[in-house]
Amino acid sequence: MLALLPQAIIDGVLLGGIYLTVAMGFSLAFGVLHIIDFAVGEWIMLGAFIGLIFTKWLGVDALLSLPVVFVIFAVVGWLLQPLLHRVLSGSRGRPVLMGLVFTFGLALAFRGSALTVFGIFTHSLDTVLSQGSWHLDWGPFFLTVPLIRLAGLVYALAVILGFNYLLKRTDFGLAVRAVAQNKEAAGLMGVDVNRTSAAVYGLYVGISAMTGVFIGAIVSLNAGMGPDLSIFAFFVVVLAGMGYLAGVPWAAFLLGLIQSFFLIYFNPSHVLLALFSILYLILLISPTGMFRKGV
């Protein structure tokens, strides 16, 4: 079974790539805006459906819908953020709790609307990459890499590197980091906190929506897919350390690799047990995430 080792690793990394796409926007939103957005799974789901509509309407490849989906949802996020801000900094007390309730309510509203508008059926997004795969044969080892999953990984890494560049090398990124550190002080330093926050939220929603297109192509999409994705986003971000964006890829790959190895080499019935045992063990030893840099 050693022959399967490269495949197990690749499968794990590709699975981690999927988890990364789901968790990266969520981590950004928490790290900068301190919002735990329960609706992350629903943003992904809506992005997938808009991608589906666009693809079916124009008869084009699903991946071509990515820029359209990003723009639409970035605008939606930009417009929604002030409302979120009102809830979070409201005079009603317990702003963090209200934020959770608000995003949870958003999630329910989106899910219900999607069920009503799009129905209960599961769909699949077709792309030119959907059935392609790379085969590598070398001695006893062989590898099959599904192209669409590879595309998902490339997308995830591109976004993470893009974030890194944005945050470290641009003025906008400087403003974002200032807001994340201390909103009031940032405002005093001349940063337009409202605009910056709206832009970050818009970015997060746009990225999550694009993720939806990939998930729809790699796996499938239906109106109820949100909650499971939200839960996984949560796990990845907690493992990485809440607010520590740089830890998210490592956490995502770790979870993907654990799952992949367990499914291939051990009894698959126990994969969830293994996954959560390791998760809890890590958190027991290091409650602020695997790099001890979380909130």
Add this chain to the structure above:
Amino acid sequence: MQRRGWWVAVVLALALGLSLAVGPVLAADEFKIGVITSLSGDLATGGNVTKRGYDLWGKAVNAQGGIQIKGKKYPVRLIYGDDQSQPAQAASAAERLAVQEKVDAVLGPYASGMTLAAAPVLEKYKIPMITGSAESPLIWRQKFRYTFGTIPPVNFTGSAVIKTLAALPGGPKSAVIYGTNDAFSKATAEAFQATAEQVGIKVLKFNILPPKQDLTPLMSAAKVLKPDLIAFGGHDEELINLVKVLTQLDFTPKALLMHYGVTEPAFIQALGKNANQVLGASVWTGSMQTKGTLGWPTAKAYADAAVAEYPKDPADYTQAACSAAGLVFQAALVQLAAVPPLDEAARTKLVEILEKIDLQTFYGRVKFATEGDYYHSNAGLTPLTVQILDGKERVVAPAESAQTKLSYPMTPWNKR
């Protein structure tokens, strides 16, 4: 403070008055039949198959004016409870239908797990339930007095396909078998495994998986073993995902058998040409030569009526079994000759009638077993092997019912 208290008292008094005025109805002029099924959640596709079946029966019986009891016709009102694909909600829906809606009978859920959750509740309130969809033998082993099913357990249906494959010249010699860990899927996978071992197909790998796992690592592992047959027990969405994973990994086994979901129209719609040559199990198709003494006269008549009502969703055997479940209640209620609403004594008598009923329908013969491992299930039907060919479900075995030859081995994905 006093003002607010005064208003609360007024509102409460009004509410009490209104509820008393509406009050209990002494006699009903309709039969209230509760329906518990998955209208949302992961199993919603299957749940809607059952909904179509039950609705078709409801419409047909009401088109005739209703069920005739003592010279008067009583229409049937279907009251839906959504189990949201969760057993806890199934039990909750059963409770609500029994206590609040006070239904006379219940038509049962799509998924065996839901049936297992709702059955004890209905047993407590002594409300008979017939489900058109439960295939897990676990249900019948519990020997619920008030629960019946019109489909035989998956040990019958599932094993027939494996036997058909084994009998093929040059048929599969090895298999990898997976099943999701729920009441139905696990039983299906176990039935596949037991039969495979019986007929000499070597089972290279057998695993029961937690639901919603990513199947890529598993299928990568299976690919190495080069099995002739991949058999999978699961529900709709998982089956679609499995085919997608196999196409992504570019691995085409010689035969792919999955249950339950292959016979649903959504399967073919989602996968297009990749659905072709996939094998499934069934106990009924619209081409069968059955004759019904109640309701639709032939299988074809039902199939045509179903397509007329739901043009995009041709009826499969689960939908047919659900309509048949309605017909069984209809026949039993006529025999009971009791006027609605049915009290506990009447419902218990209904159960006794159901145990003795022997009805020929468009779906086949319905006669519930009254003892043994398959207590209260309809174990007398002939299992069929079906295959998707040219985007349509075709019967390929047994020989007496076959419409065409079984296509084996499968054409590789990238050559389609």
